[in-house]
Amino acid sequence: MLAxxxxxxxxxxxxxxxxxxxxxxxxxxxxxxxxPSVGFDNYTALLHDGVSVTVLIRTLRTSLIVAVxxxxxxxxxxxxxxxxxxxxxxxxxxxxxxPFWTSLMARNxxxxxxxxxxxPIDRFFAAIGVDGVVLLGTVAGVTVAMVQVMLPYMVLxxxxxxxxxxxxxxxxxxxxxxxxxxxxxxxxxPLSIPGVVSGFSLVFMMTLGFYITPALLxxxxxxxxxxxxATHVNTLLDFGGAGALGVVLLAVTLLVLFAAxxxxxxxxxxxxxxxxx
Amino acid sequence: xxxxKITFTLALALSAVxxxxxxxxxxxASDKSGPLTFVSxxxxxxxxxxxxxxxxxxxxxxxxxxxGGPSDAPKLKTMVEAGKVSxxxxxxxxxxAVQNCxxxxxxxxxxQIDASKFPPGTVxxxxxxxxxxxxxxxxxxxxxxxNPPTKIADFFDTAKFPGTRMLxxxxxxxxxxxxxxxxxxxxxxxxxxxxxxxxxxxGTIRKDTTFAATNSQMQQAMVDDQADMVLTVTAxxxxxxxxxxxxxxxxxxxxxxxxxxxxxKGTPHADAAMKFIAFTAKPEQSAKFTxxxxxxxxxxxxxxxxxxxxxxxxxxxxxxxxxxxxxxxxWWAQNLDAVAxxxxxxxxx
Numbered sequence: 116m117l118a119x120x121x122x123x124x125x126x127x128x129x130x131x132x133x134x135x136x137x138x139x140x141x142x143x144x145x146x147x148x149x150x151p152s153v154g155f156d157n158y159t160a161l162l163h164d165g166v167s168v169t170v171l172i173r174t175l176r177t178s179l180i181v182a183v184x185x186x187x188x189x190x191x192x193x194x195x196x197x198x199x200x201x202x203x204x205x206x207x208x209x210x211x212x213x214p215f216w217t218s219l220m221a222r223n224x225x226x227x228x229x230x231x232x233x234x235p236i237d238r239f240f241a242a243i244g245v246d247g248v249v250l251l252g253t254v255a256g257v258t259v260a261m262v263q264v265m266l267p268y269m270v271l272x273x274x275x276x277x278x279x280x281x282x283x284x285x286x287x288x289x290x291x292x293x294x295x296x297x298x299x300x301x302x303x304x305p306l307s308i309p310g311v312v313s314g315f316s317l318v319f320m321m322t323l324g325f326y327i328t329p330a331l332l333x334x335x336x337x338x339x340x341x342x343x344x345a346t347h348v349n350t351l352l353d354f355g356g357a358g359a360l361g362v363v364l365l366a367v368t369l370l371v372l373f374a375a376x377x378x379x380x381x382x383x384x385x386x387x388x389x390x391x392x
Numbered sequence: 393x394x395x396x397k398i399t400f401t402l403a404l405a406l407s408a409v410x411x412x413x414x415x416x417x418x419x420x421a422s423d424k425s426g427p428l429t430f431v432s433x434x435x436x437x438x439x440x441x442x443x444x445x446x447x448x449x450x451x452x453x454x455x456x457x458x459x460g461g462p463s464d465a466p467k468l469k470t471m472v473e474a475g476k477v478s479x480x481x482x483x484x485x486x487x488x489a490v491q492n493c494x495x496x497x498x499x500x501x502x503x504q505i506d507a508s509k510f511p512p513g514t515v516x517x518x519x520x521x522x523x524x525x526x527x528x529x530x531x532x533x534x535x536x537x538x539n540p541p542t543k544i545a546d547f548f549d550t551a552k553f554p555g556t557r558m559l560x561x562x563x564x565x566x567x568x569x570x571x572x573x574x575x576x577x578x579x580x581x582x583x584x585x586x587x588x589x590x591x592x593x594x595g596t597i598r599k600d601t602t603f604a605a606t607n608s609q610m611q612q613a614m615v616d617d618q619a620d621m622v623l624t625v626t627a628x629x630x631x632x633x634x635x636x637x638x639x640x641x642x643x644x645x646x647x648x649x650x651x652x653x654x655x656x657k658g659t660p661h662a663d664a665a666m667k668f669i670a671f672t673a674k675p676e677q678s679a680k681f682t683x684x685x686x687x688x689x690x691x692x693x694x695x696x697x698x699x700x701x702x703x704x705x706x707x708x709x710x711x712x713x714x715x716x717x718x719x720x721x722x723w724w725a726q727n728l729d730a731v732a733x734x735x736x737x738x739x740x741x
Contacts, residue, residue, distance in 0.1 A: 166737045232556075232618050251618075252602055335603045335739050343740065350732050352466050 140365065147358030157359035167343065167360065174340040175367070177258055178322040182315050184262045185269040189314065193273035197280075211270045219264070223331045226260040227251065230332060252334035260328050268321060269314040276310015309379050316375035320368050340364055427456035428664055432483035434462040437627060437685060441483070444681035445672045452671075455664055468656050472496045477658045480665045486652040487564055489519025490725030498655040498662055504670035509691045514721060519652030520673050523681060524688035525625045526646040526707045526716070527566035530639040535620045543644040545574040547621055548597050555620030557601040558610055559594075563735050564724045566647025567594070567623055569717060573645050583720045587731055591738050603739055614639055626705050630686035633704070646707040649719040650690060 147157050161167040196207050214222065229236055230251040240248035250256030280303060288298035326341040333342065340360060347357035430446060432438040438459060446457040463483050469492075471477045489497055497518045507515040514521045531541050535555055546553050547570065559567050568585055571593040577586070594601070602619065604610040607628045613619045614629075614637035622639070624632075633639060653672060655665045671677060675693035682689045682696040688708060689696055698706060707716055724731075 164733075164737055166740045170740060231616060233616070330605065335605060335736075336598075338740050346736055346740075348466050349464075350736065351729065352469060353733075354466075 143358040143361050147355050147362055150355030150358070157355045158363075160356060161359055161363065167363075170338055170340055170343050171363065171367075173254065173337070174323060177254055177261075177339060178319050180258055181261045181265060181322045182269075182319040184258070185265045185318050186273075186311065186315055188262065189266055189269035189273055190311075193270050193277055193310075196270075196274050197277045211267050214264070214267055219327060222264065223260065223328055226256075226263070226328075226332055230256045230260070251332060252337075254333065254337045254339075257329050257333045257337075257339070260332050261322055261325065264325075264328060265318045265322060269318050272314035272317060273307070273310045276313065277307050280306045312375050312379040316371055320371055323368055323371075324364055426661065427458045428480045428661055428668060429458050429460045429478060430481045430483075430668075431459075431461045431463050431479045436631065440681060440684040444684050445668075445677055448677065448680075449668055449671050453667070455668070457668070469496055472657050475658060477656045477660075479656050480659050480661045481653050481668055482656060483522065483651055483653055485562070485564060485724075486514065486516075486519050486521055486650045486721045487724035487728050489652045489654045490516050490721055491728060493518035494657075496657050498657050498659070498665075500655070500669065501666050504666060505673050509673075509675070509693055511690075511692070511718065513718075514650060514690075516721070519654055520669065521650035521690040522653045522669075522672060523678070523685070523690050524648050524650045525565075525627060526648050526688065527560065527570065527623055528626055528629050528646055528705060528707070529570070529642045529644065530614075530622050530624065530629055531642060532614075532617065532620045533638045533640050534617060540640065541621070541642055543574075543642070544570055546642070547623065548574045548593060550597055550600050553621070555600070556618070557597055558613055558619040558622040558624075559601055559603050560610060560624055561604050561606055563732055564719070564728055565625055565649055566717075566719060568731070568735075569647045569719065570623060570645065573717070579645070579717045582717065583723045584727075585723070585731075587734060591735070595738075611635070611637075626688070626707075627686050630702070630705050641705060643707070643712040643715055645715045645717055646712070647717050647719055648688070648707070650721070 148154070150157075192207070192211075196204055199207065228234055230249070231237070232249045232251070234251075236250060237248050240246070250259060284302050284306070285295075285298050288302045289295060293301070324341055325339075326345065329339045329342055330345065333339065335342065335346070338346070340363075344357045344360045344364075347353045347360065430441070432441055438461060442457075442459060446459075449455065450457055460479060465484060465488055468479065468482060468484070471479065493499065493516065499517050500520060502517075505515075505520055507520075510521055529541075529544055529547055531553075532555075533540075536553065539553075541547065541549075541553055547557065550557075568587060568590040569582055571590040572582055572586060573579065575589060575593045577589075602613070604613065607625070610619070610622060610624050611628050611632045614622060614624075614632040615635045617638075622629075629639070629641070653669045655662055655669070659665065672681075673691060675689075675691045675695070678689040678691040678694035679696040681687065682694065683698060683702070686702055686705060688706070703709060707713070
């Protein structure tokens with residue numbers, strides 16, 4: 116019988132379904148605890164080397180800014196997608212999906228050209244009187260490029276969340292005397308929270324571990340955690356330390372995921388209640 | 393029932409694919425007479441090594457040589473640890489050969505190489521310098537054409553020479569030595585390096601400095617006028633100049649380092665690899681590679697024919713030779729890890 120069974124296996128953890136993922140993660144964990152000697156040396160070294168904690172905080176802050184930035188840009192776009200005719204919606208969807216059909220490297224190199232000294236952004240700001248806006252090699256530049264890269268991942272969950280919202284509820288609210296803006300804030304916004312949470316957590320978690328954009332557009336001076344892991348592997352040949360950083364990153368990601376499910380649950384219940392009623 | 397069958401088949405197929413991917417064999421050759429795998433930094437540089445070393449060797453002995461790469465110290469380390477070595481000859485910094493001698497790198501058969509032809513202290517049990525390269529100080533003529541810098545201290549003088557600096561990605565190519573020389577340390581008293589003092593000197597130009605993540609990035613930055621003063625290696629400087637970068641070298645101090653061709657421990661073609669390395673150490677091969685790639689010859693008997701463009705970046709000319717400072721391979725072999733860690737922490741902090 117093809118009824119939807121409660122997915123208790125997935126709640127236990129993904130390992131049961133992904134043997135490869137399990138093996139590689141556990142080998143990294145194993146290495147971080149045994150290389151160069153058995154124990155938590157690698158983890159205590161992370162706390163005391165003066166770099167890892169700074170980099171982790173910087174990464175969390177950047178991911179937060181990127182997630183908020185994409186949310187601010189994607190929300191109106193997704194809202195527009197729910198309002199327009201089917202044909203325009205197809206066009207808007209195609210525009211959002213367009214980045215997926217181009218190479219990530221090509222996009223990052225395009226950003227490289229835009230952000231460098233003497234590039235279009237620098238020249239634009241020089242023309243309006245602000246000199247020296249060279250975003251290449253700064254966290255700001257990485258943030259801007261990451262927002263562009265992550266935008267589709269925010270738009271699509273938002274859209275799928277908003278699509279399920281019954282617009283007649285807004286009409287009902289206005290018919291009972293609420294001004295349009297109040298109807299939007301008190302009716303539409305809470306109902307769109309599940310989509311917001313899923314998009315936000317997706318973008319946040321992806322940005323935490325993203326490597327290519329920070330590696331290409333950032334600098335070692337303002338590195339994010341993915342660059343630090345790469346430095347540990349490539350320059351310092353410190354596989355144990357890199358493994359420890361990887362495990363810390365995984366732990367933070369799982370924490371965020373857990374928090375997201377906690378936040379989404381009450382609002383998901385709200386949506387279900389609305390559907391039933 | 394039907395659904396379970398599909399799930400089972402999919403799971404089986406997926407595990408087979410993942411098992412094959414995760415436990416990859418790497419295609420290591422099991423027979424001793426197979427082609428040698430030569431690994432270097434790729435691009436035009438490796439093409440030059442093919443022309444200067446591999447082609448004559450294959451013509452003389454008939455041994456085929458295959459190119460791989462790029463050179464990656466952690467990859468070599470992982471290969472040796474896993475026991476699946478697929479590289480036979482690898483071009484890496486000489487300090488790597490000294491540091492990992494016997495552990496990740498095979499000892500060389502010195503009977504095949506004349507060690508007296510190489511600068512003293514550069515030939516060790518596991519490595520013979522394949523070529524030298526200098527860390528050269530270059531400035532952008534577009535910015536400093538009228539008032540060019542003349543000594544290494546000018547690189548660290550942002551008051552008199554404002555502008556952006558760029559440092560190379562590899563710490564052992566010489567930026568710390570340059571910082572100490574600029575700070576007044578005499579060349580013969582450089583080693584052991586006072587890393588704290590060097591980092592303090594680098595700290596004075598830190599906010600104007602871009603730490604290039606790769607040499608290609610530095611090259612591109614030179615061509616795109618993203619940097620005003622750079623410290624870069626000879627071959628990369630030559631490529632950048634050829635691509636149109638408007639830079640001129642400053643002949644005050646040039647730090648000379650070398651790369652060695654090493655044999656990863658456990659490769660099945662160790663003997664053939666040794667013969668190839670002995671061949672590349674000969675003066676004719678050394679000279680030929682120098683002519684093609686704009687490096688410096690390691691064998692003192694080598695007499696390369698360099699034209700004017702190539703000589704533009706050659707620190708071996710009589711009027712520039714005095715500024716050469718030889719990097720201490722043994723010191724770097726012992727201290728590279730600690731220095732790299734300190735440098736990374738300093739840079740990221």
